[in-house]
Amino acid sequence: MSGTSITVPFFSPDPFVADHDALLKIIYDLGTGPDQKLILGDRTAELERRLRRTTGAGDVVACGSGTGALTLALRALGVGAGDEVIVPAFCFPAVASTVAGLGGVPVFADVDPLTMTLDPNAAESAVTERTKAVMPAHLFTAMAAMPALTALARRHGLTIVEDAAVAQGAVLDGTPAGRWGDIGVFSFFPIKPFGGAGEGGVALTDEPELGRAMRMLRNHGQDGVHRFLHHRIGYNSRFDEVLAAFQLHRLPELTERLDRRARIAGYYTERFAPLREHGVVVPPADRNGRCAHTYALLLQRRDDLRTHLEERGVAAKVFYPVPLPRHPAFAHHASAGRVWPHAEYAGAHNLAVPLWPELTDGQVEQVADSVCDFFA
Amino acid sequence: MVADQLTAEIPFFTQRRSFDLRWEEMARQICEVLDRGEYSQGRKVAEFEAAIAAYTGAQHAIGVNNGTDALVLLLRAAGVGPGDEVIVPAFTFVASASAVALVGARPVFADIDPETYNLDPEAFDVTSRTRAVMPVHLFCQMADMDRLLSRTRRDGVPVLEDSAEAIGMRWNGVHAGLLGAGGVLSFFPTKTLGALGDAGMVLTDDPRIAERAAALRWHGRTAADPDVSGLAGVNSKMDGIQAAVLLAKLARLDEDIARRAVLADAYTERLRDTPGVLRLPTVKNGPPVFYVYLIEVERRDELVEHLRRDGIGTEVYYPTPLHLQPCFADLGHSRGEFPNAEAACGRTLALPLYPDLGIEDVDRVCASIRGFLTGRPS
Numbered sequence: 238m239s240g241t242s243i244t245v246p247f248f249s250p251d252p253f254v255a256d257h258d259a260l261l262k263i264i265y266d267l268g269t270g271p272d273q274k275l276i277l278g279d280r281t282a283e284l285e286r287r288l289r290r291t292t293g294a295g296d297v298v299a300c301g302s303g304t305g306a307l308t309l310a311l312r313a314l315g316v317g318a319g320d321e322v323i324v325p326a327f328c329f330p331a332v333a334s335t336v337a338g339l340g341g342v343p344v345f346a347d348v349d350p351l352t353m354t355l356d357p358n359a360a361e362s363a364v365t366e367r368t369k370a371v372m373p374a375h376l377f378t379a380m381a382a383m384p385a386l387t388a389l390a391r392r393h394g395l396t397i398v399e400d401a402a403v404a405q406g407a408v409l410d411g412t413p414a415g416r417w418g419d420i421g422v423f424s425f426f427p428i429k430p431f432g433g434a435g436e437g438g439v440a441l442t443d444e445p446e447l448g449r450a451m452r453m454l455r456n457h458g459q460d461g462v463h464r465f466l467h468h469r470i471g472y473n474s475r476f477d478e479v480l481a482a483f484q485l486h487r488l489p490e491l492t493e494r495l496d497r498r499a500r501i502a503g504y505y506t507e508r509f510a511p512l513r514e515h516g517v518v519v520p521p522a523d524r525n526g527r528c529a530h531t532y533a534l535l536l537q538r539r540d541d542l543r544t545h546l547e548e549r550g551v552a553a554k555v556f557y558p559v560p561l562p563r564h565p566a567f568a569h570h571a572s573a574g575r576v577w578p579h580a581e582y583a584g585a586h587n588l589a590v591p592l593w594p595e596l597t598d599g600q601v602e603q604v605a606d607s608v609c610d611f612f613a
Numbered sequence: 614m615v616a617d618q619l620t621a622e623i624p625f626f627t628q629r630r631s632f633d634l635r636w637e638e639m640a641r642q643i644c645e646v647l648d649r650g651e652y653s654q655g656r657k658v659a660e661f662e663a664a665i666a667a668y669t670g671a672q673h674a675i676g677v678n679n680g681t682d683a684l685v686l687l688l689r690a691a692g693v694g695p696g697d698e699v700i701v702p703a704f705t706f707v708a709s710a711s712a713v714a715l716v717g718a719r720p721v722f723a724d725i726d727p728e729t730y731n732l733d734p735e736a737f738d739v740t741s742r743t744r745a746v747m748p749v750h751l752f753c754q755m756a757d758m759d760r761l762l763s764r765t766r767r768d769g770v771p772v773l774e775d776s777a778e779a780i781g782m783r784w785n786g787v788h789a790g791l792l793g794a795g796g797v798l799s800f801f802p803t804k805t806l807g808a809l810g811d812a813g814m815v816l817t818d819d820p821r822i823a824e825r826a827a828a829l830r831w832h833g834r835t836a837a838d839p840d841v842s843g844l845a846g847v848n849s850k851m852d853g854i855q856a857a858v859l860l861a862k863l864a865r866l867d868e869d870i871a872r873r874a875v876l877a878d879a880y881t882e883r884l885r886d887t888p889g890v891l892r893l894p895t896v897k898n899g900p901p902v903f904y905v906y907l908i909e910v911e912r913r914d915e916l917v918e919h920l921r922r923d924g925i926g927t928e929v930y931y932p933t934p935l936h937l938q939p940c941f942a943d944l945g946h947s948r949g950e951f952p953n954a955e956a957a958c959g960r961t962l963a964l965p966l967y968p969d970l971g972i973e974d975v976d977r978v979c980a981s982i983r984g985f986l987t988g989r990p991s
Contacts, residue, residue, distance in 0.1 A: 251650035264643060264854065268632035268809055273624065275802045275810050301678055301811070304832070304848035318717075330832045330842040337845040340695070340717060427652045434652050435810075435852030436678060457681070457707050458940050465931050467707045467940045470714045473681035477810030479854060559841050566833045566842040 244550035245600045248428050249593040256487065260434055263482040277456065280481035285439070287488060292413055294421075294441035296448030299476035300455045303402040303424025303438035304331040308338060309474060310398045310420040310440050311370065313450035316341050320369040322398075325355040325381075326560045327580035328374050332400055333567045336372070343570050344368070345562045347577045351518060353377060353533075353587070356579070357385035364393050373418075374400035377533040377556075377589070378502055380409045380526040383417040398422070402438070405430040406495040409526035415441045420451075425484065428593070430498070430530060431491055434483045437476055497594040498529035501601050505532055505590070508605040512536075515612050531556065533589040534608075535582075542611050543588055549607040552591065558584045623965050623974050625926030626803040630969045631869075635861055642857035654831075654850040661856035662814070664863055665798070669780075669788035671816040673823030676851035677830050680777040680799025680813035684712035686849065687773055687795050687815050688745070690825035693718050697744035699773075702732040703934045704954035705749040709775045710935050718744065719944070722936045724951040728895040730907070730961075731756035733953070739768040746772050750779035750789050752905040752930070752963075753877070754898045758784045758792050765793075776816070780806050781870050781902040790816035795826075800859055803967070805873070805904045806866055808855040870902055872968045877903040879972055880964060883979035884908065889986030891960055905930060909960035910986065916962065919985040925978055928963040 253260065267275060281299050288297040300306050316322060318340035324332040326345040333343035346359040355373040371390055373381035383399070390397050399418025401407075407414040415421030421441040425433035442448050453460060458471030502520070509519040518535035520527070533556060536542060546553045560580035562571030590604050632639070646657045658676045666674040677683050693699060695717035701710045703722040710720035723737035732748040734757055739746075746765050748756035755776075765772050772793025776782070779789035780798055790796020795817030800808040815826045825844065828835050833846030862869075877894065884890050892909035894901070907930060910916055920927055934954040936946035948955065964978055983989075 249650070251647075253647070253650075257644070257647045260647065261640060261643060264809065264858075265632075265636060265640075268636070268639075268858075269629045271629070273627050273629070273802070302848040302850075308847075330834075330846070331848065334832060334842060334845040334847065338847065427650075435854055436653050436848065436850055457711065465707070465929070466933060467711070467938045470711045470940045472715070473679045473708065473811065475679075475811055477852070477855075479810055480852075557840070561842075564833075564842040566845045 241548050241550055243547070243552045245552060245591050245596070245604055247552040247554045247591050249595050252427055252432050252593070252595070253434065254595065256483070259486050260483055263486065264479055267478055267482065275478050276475050278478045280478045280485060281476045284481045284484050287485065288439060292415060292441055294416060295443035296441070296445065298440045298448055298451040298455065299481065300438055300440065300451070301474035301476070302436045303422055303426060304335060305472070305474035306422040306438040306440040307331055307335040307372070307398060307400060308472065309451040309454050310422060311335055311339055311341070312454050313447045314370055314396045314398065314419060316369050319367065321365060321367045322369060323360050323363045323371045324561070325374055325580070326562055326577035327353055327557055327583045328376065328561060329557070330561060330564065330566070332372050332374055333561050333570070337567065337570065342367070343567060345571055345575070345577060347579045348583060349382065350579045350582065352379040352382070353583045354379055354381035355386065357382050357389055360386065361389050364395070368393065368395055370396045370398055372398045372400055374402070375404035375407065375414055375528055377531045378520040378527055378529060380404055380407050380414055380528060383409055383412070387417060403429060403530035404528040406491070407526065407528035414528065419444060420447055425480070430495060430528070431484070431487070433480045435477065435480050437480045494594045495529070498592060499524070499527070501592055501596060502527070502529035502532055504601060505605055508609060509534065512609070512612055529592060531589045532592040533587045535586045536588065537586065539586050539588045542608070545611045546590070546607050549603070551604050551607045554589045556587055556589055560584055622924045623926065623978060625928055625965050626967055627969055628807070628967065635865065638864065639858055639861040642861045643854060646853035646857050651853045653852060655853045657853045657860070658851045658856040661860050664860060665814060668863065668866070669791065669816060671788070671791055672818040673816070673820065675815040675823060675826045675830065676856065677813045677815060678849040678851060679811040680797055680801060681708040681712060682830070682847070682849040683777070683797035683799070683813040683815045684708055684775060685715050686826045686829045687797055687817070687822070688712055688716045688718070689829055690815070690822040691745065691771065691773055691794055693744045696742070698740070698742040699744060700737045700746040701935070702749055702954070703936045703951040704730055704931060704957050705751060705775065705935065706931065707935060707938065707940070708777070709747060709749050710941065713747070720935070720941070722946065722951060724953045725957065726757070727953040727956065729754055729756070729897055730957055731898070732761065734760040734764050739770050743770050746770055747775050748772065749775040750782055752778065752907045753894050753901040753903045754896055755779060755782050755784055755789055757898055762792060777813070778804065778904045779902070780804070781866065783900070784898070791818060794819055795822050800855065805870065805902060806859060806862055809858045810852065810855055812851050812855040812859065869968045873903040873966060874901070876966055876970055876972070876975060877906050879975045880906050880979065883975065884982065887983050887986060890982070903966060905963045906966040907961055907963050909957070910962055910982070913960050913962050916982065916985050920978070920981055923981045925981055926965060930961060930963050932958055934958050
């Protein structure tokens, strides 16, 4: 490491820097308020209503985290012991651990070499008679190939859990992220597009029965009417009122924040387009199916670029260097003989540069300049 | 004024007054979370974990998202899984048993001591499939840990404590959760130490359990190797804001516990010898910590309705024993199998009990109860 100090951190040091006073007031008002229902109360219901309106989903169920939402989704769809769920080999571990946690089998399929999301052909060849669902995840700046995956699911009678944890606000062929699957999931982890002041997430569905099932499962299998009557083995995966009130406070600015992210990503793409002649994989410029969560490049000299950026005060990050089938937790699910060359390649060659809405234009230029002069 | 007092609501739980009184310290703690931008886990949670370790004497305190998750992580960290059986009392909150089911194991129910509502140490059989015994410490006291531990030691089966309600409870000086292989705490808002939302903790002196639980809460990863899941984990981190609120409250916990004891004594004094009151808290496994003041009464459900009309909130812990819950129907139990648990479910009633409560509130609750049970309006 050089002695240079980082002037552009990879994550926003404080995504809510302008909202501290509002958040403190929310906490005080809840603690001293007449309505001491601090979990799954009126504010949570209001947030669910507002998100139904903005996404057009028939039902939105707030729960403990994005990962928690994936588990509720899989349970609601009936995934259980021995059931296979096709998941991308290059991804955050939640897509595999949630399946394994239910006694199911995560079946790893390779990813597309450019978008790094689940490859529909690889997914198709992983289908067996035990396959119950497909769980694509949108990643970095790309939504997964939902039209092809939806067609695949229809052909084989499978359900889709759409991991849209990073893709809230993205739209593909006119359909928003989170609305393609039988159930879609957003995460409110602080650094996410609609990050919150703690852990939380939502599951979206148009199927009333699935919505009801997830509401029951998130709160110990209760039906919301008969207290302490437990219809199903459920979880505690609930949403706090502090978080709900804060999300409601932040919701009006969401579009603006997403636009800012998209503008930064667009600027990067414009600046980095010439690097394609150096063999760098740069996200495409079109807006269809684009999210602007994590801006990752694929390149041969990844580690050298990372060092170069750090010397210029820019923190960069490698995502998922080890494909999921090689994690000790999941290795026993990785069928012998199967390989995931694109997942391996992505793990060995991706590098993400800072992308968060509070970046100043100067910082954004500093990042772009630093990347470009590596190739000069 | 008098009329106001007579008609003012006495909710089952509120912290309006004490939250306001402690706001300065709370705001100071919360601002540290905000200024560092550490909303999930982070240094404030680590600080709270250290403070709970110091308060309880635990070698390891692992902050998680809620008490149920703490049970699931404790069971998994202790190696309980598919094919295993865990002994659980039939009278408790569902999580004691659903956590067992969630790790793929089978809860085997046992009856309770009718006076303490906790697991009867003689009421179960240990078999070759029994992987753990899970006593639950409910309301104001622990299960009889001397008799239980002498049994489990003889049978060579580990004890995992559902000590979710038991902060401040100690057995011969050892804090609840630390008498066996490990235990949990819940910081559900109404708890003796309550957050402003969900939060929980795993307590253990066993470094192996601690290490596994800490990895499991963070997708099976460790700080040393954050790119790889060693275990199929979950996301169960504690929010920094909750840790801040809890740290501020922990500083006054012993005061709160003392206040609860005063209120509990006031209830007992006023309700003693009331016709129709079948049982007041019977402390056998003390010293007590009154999280819940629970009585048994005749015509319980009518009394709940009467108190509600009188503006008094109550809770029924618990209306249905676990062996008769629909979610455990596949275990094939029927009514009559656990008579003490079933009897308790028909008669128990929890009265308002929290530091904000005044003695005059206790007076009003007791007068209302007496009025209903004796047929003479107060």
